[in-house]
Amino acid sequence: MKLKWFMGVMLSASFVLGGSAQAQIKIGVAGPMTGPQAAFGAQLKNGVKLAVQNINAKGGVLGQKIEVEVGDDQADPKQGVSVANKFVGDGVTWIVGHFNTGVTIPASEVYADNGVVLITPSATNEKVTDRKLWNVFRTCGRDDQQAQVWADFAASHFKGKKIAVVDDKTTYGQDIAKNTVAQLAKRGITPDLMEGVNAGEKDYSSIVTKMKNKSIDLLIWGGLYTEAALILRQLRDQGMKTIMLSGDGITSSDFATVGGDAVIGTQMTFPPKFENEPQNADLVGQFKAMGFTPEGYTLFSYAAVQIFAQAAEAAKSTDPQKMAEVMHSGMTFHTVRGDLAYDKKGDLTTIGYVIYTWRKGPDGKIDYYQNIN
Structure with missing residues (x-):
């Protein structure tokens, strides 16, 4: 018992x-x-x-x-x-x-x-x-929303200039690059160079050489911050002043840590900085x-x-x-x-991307700051 x-x-x-x-x-x-x-x-x-x-x-x-x-x-x-x-x-x-x-x-x-x-x-x-x-x-x-902003920026600020669209061969990178090329076509723009590179590599001299030979003014990058920073450093080492336009994949302070002064001038799309509200x-x-x-x-x-x-x-x-x-x-x-709020697919009913520029702030730190215009 x-x-x-x-x-x-x-x-x-x-x-x-x-x-x-x-x-x-x-x-x-x-x-x-x-x-x-x-x-x-x-x-x-x-x-x-x-x-x-x-x-x-x-x-x-x-x-x-x-x-x-x-x-x-x-x-x-x-x-x-x-x-x-x-x-x-x-x-x-x-x-x-x-x-x-x-x-x-x-x-x-x-x-x-x-x-x-x-x-x-x-x-x-x-x-x-x-x-x-x-x-x-x-x-x-979504990438298709972001790509529209990229294409508008390129059409407004780099009309008649040499443009390259490069991605890191990932699902994210390839998709946003594909969307951007389609949006550029709607604005009558055909990139002078379209290429994919392997994520995780250290030497991007091949794509840098191709951009130098074509005198690329704007590099539209579909990928993440490490490769972006390395490509920019190697472009600067070759004396290139090419401006990079990228997006949410480079929103980390490590972009500047890896790239140093080479990232200054980079244009980036991301929603407003809610941490500053x-x-x-x-x-x-x-x-x-x-x-x-x-x-x-x-x-x-x-x-x-x-x-x-x-x-x-x-x-x-x-x-x-x-x-x-x-x-x-x-x-x-x-x-x-x-x-x-959400729609039936699970997407936000409203989403706004703005343009940022990576530059040195008053404290000397390189960070991204929202463009006024």
């Missing part, structure tokens, strides 16, 4: 403890936490962690606290799928990530099949949302107290957590499918990057 009583108590306790553990909402943040793109992974991770900390401090979501799990996909699609499967196995139901389009697409299918909702802060390829999966959303814009001053102070300066996709990731929390509150449930229904409904979410 004593044995039965003991086993009964232990079984009851296991249910209580199990219920308590399950009451925690598990959110995963995934991106390149190591490797050459780790700066972007840090933006996603720190944005999510501080958002969760602040939400938990106010009581959590529907009385439940949020627990963060970090996944390092190393910017590799196969590793991204492995991370996705681990998240599913660990009971993670909300995802902020992945960073790269080429990783987000296959990982999102794992999440869709397993009832997990995802918001990517950074994957801009149209295919991310054009597949119309029930569970995929983003807090960033007065209403976010205290939040920026919190990040800096953590030893992290928010930039790029940090607040995009923070906003993703806010959207999840507000969707759950509106749905009166933390169930991902019920939350996704709310998110697709056109509801307005109040976030650190402004009021946001």
Whole structure:
């Protein structure tokens, strides 16, 4: 009898403890936490962690606290799928990530099949949302939107000049380059050079030589910051004054760290700097107290957590499918990057890109500053 009583108590306790553990909402943040793109992974991770900390401090979501799990996909699609499967196995139901389009697409299918909702802060390829999966959303814009801004800039400022369109052969880089070439054609412009280079290399003398031989004035770059910085340094070493036009893939202070003075004058598209908004001053102070300066996709990731929390509150449930229904409904979410709403595909109903110039500030630091005109 004593044995039965003991086993009964232990079984009851296991249910209580199990219920308590399950009451925690598990959110995963995934991106390149190591490797050459780790700066972007840090933006996603720190944005999510501080958002969760602040939400938990106010009581959590529907009385439940949020627990963060970090996944390092190393910017590799196969590793991204492995991370996705681990998240599913660990009971993670909300995802902020992945960073790269080429990783987000296959990982999102794992999440869709397993009832997990995802918001990517950074994957801009149209295919991310054009597949119309029930569970995929983003807090960033799309490559086709960004390409229009690039083409307008080129047509306005480099009419009659020599233009090269170069990409890093990734899903992201090739897509935005393809979109830009199409947009340039609509404006009667044909690039003088179209080329792809291999990401991860150190020597880009071949493409630099081709640009020098064609006296390229404007280099439109579809890719990330490391390769962009190296190409610019090697262009400057050859005496070239070619201006680079790129986008969200170079929004990291590491672009200037790698490229030095060679990046000065680079033109870049990205949404407004929400970290400079007065209403976010205290939040920026919190990040800096953590030893992290928010930039790029940090607040995009923070906003993703806010959207999840507000969707759950509106749905009166933390169930991902019920939350996704709310998110697709056109509801307005109040976030650190402004009021946001989604269309039926999971894209933002409004998104604005502005032009920035990388230059030295009053403190001598090279950073990106929004163009006045």
